[in-house]
Amino acid sequence: MRIEQLTHALGAEITGVKLADAIHDDGLFAELRKTLLTHRVLFLRGQDLTPAQHVAFARRFGELEDHPVAGSDPENPGLVRIYKTPDQRPDRYENAWHSDATWRDAPPFGAVLRCVECPPIGGDTMWANMVLAYEKLPAHVKAEIAYLRARHSIEATFGAAMPIEKRLALKAQYPDAEHPVVRTHPETGEKVLYVNVFTTHFTNFHTAAHVRYGQDANPGAGELLRYLISQAYVPEYQVRWRWQPNSVAIWDNSATQHYAVMDYPPCYRKMERAGIVGSKPF
Numbered sequence: 589m590r591i592e593q594l595t596h597a598l599g600a601e602i603t604g605v606k607l608a609d610a611i612h613d614d615g616l617f618a619e620l621r622k623t624l625l626t627h628r629v630l631f632l633r634g635q636d637l638t639p640a641q642h643v644a645f646a647r648r649f650g651e652l653e654d655h656p657v658a659g660s661d662p663e664n665p666g667l668v669r670i671y672k673t674p675d676q677r678p679d680r681y682e683n684a685w686h687s688d689a690t691w692r693d694a695p696p697f698g699a700v701l702r703c704v705e706c707p708p709i710g711g712d713t714m715w716a717n718m719v720l721a722y723e724k725l726p727a728h729v730k731a732e733i734a735y736l737r738a739r740h741s742i743e744a745t746f747g748a749a750m751p752i753e754k755r756l757a758l759k760a761q762y763p764d765a766e767h768p769v770v771r772t773h774p775e776t777g778e779k780v781l782y783v784n785v786f787t788t789h790f791t792n793f794h795t796a797a798h799v800r801y802g803q804d805a806n807p808g809a810g811e812l813l814r815y816l817i818s819q820a821y822v823p824e825y826q827v828r829w830r831w832q833p834n835s836v837a838i839w840d841n842s843a844t845q846h847y848a849v850m851d852y853p854p855c856y857r858k859m860e861r862a863g864i865v866g867s868k869p870f
Contacts, residue, residue, distance in 0.1 A: 591623060629827065637834075649697065656758065690782070699864060707852035718780050725781070
């Protein structure tokens with residue numbers, strides 16, 4: 589196995605490996621998992637996996653989860669189909685910086701994404717290192733957010749364009765989750781800046797420590813949240829990957845955010861993702 593680091597922030601391309609072999613090879617899988625925790629996102633090309641192999645490899649990390657809005661492969665539960673067609677309008681949440689499904693009480697640990705078909709030019713995906721984003725925050729900001737918590741909502745994002753009855757039913761099934769603004773990585777113990785497009789507001793900002801007068805709470809809290817969310821936009825924290833059919837990305841969803849760049853003309857872009865069940869942030 590050969591490892592080529594792609595940026596100083598995160599990301600490594602792996603060559604000399606077939607992920608299908610890692611389904612049964614404990615040593616190879618352990619090396620991949622260790623490398624993932626180091627580089628946060630791994631990239632591989634030429635991985636001609638069947639849907640069943642894709643699911644079997646991803647399941648080595650843990651149980652898989654379906655998505656309540658995106659469609660899944662009926663024969664392979666846990667394999668979400670993210671298919672774009674020439675006549676389909678752009679998705680509203682792929683092309684925004686996010687960690688997958690932070691609206692869940694226990695968001696995914698990570699994901700394995702394979703390209704089935706992609707535009708000849710464009711349609712890259714970017715990732716940002718949110719451990720580094722936290723490390724680089726000014727000390728006074730770290731002190732201000734140390735004990736803050738925030739809400740994450742599927743209703744306010746995926747549900748926003750739904751008829752009200754369907755939107756409220758979605759919220760009833762998936763109530764807003766509350767997470768720390770700075771979470772601890774469940775395996776490495778690192779501190780992670782943990783707000784993104786699914787985050788709607790702080791839940792414990794309005795205290796004497798933060799608020800003297802009304803404007804300190806509003807727009808003060810909103811301005812702080814926008815500032816924190818914008819840290820993913822910093823190029824020095826990012827890596828960008830150009831897709832080819834049978835390319836695969838494996839990422840640590842606890843420590844990163846990602847953004848699907850929609851800079852391509854009407855065409856097909858077919859991706860299949862296996863999301864791995866995670867733990868409640870702390």
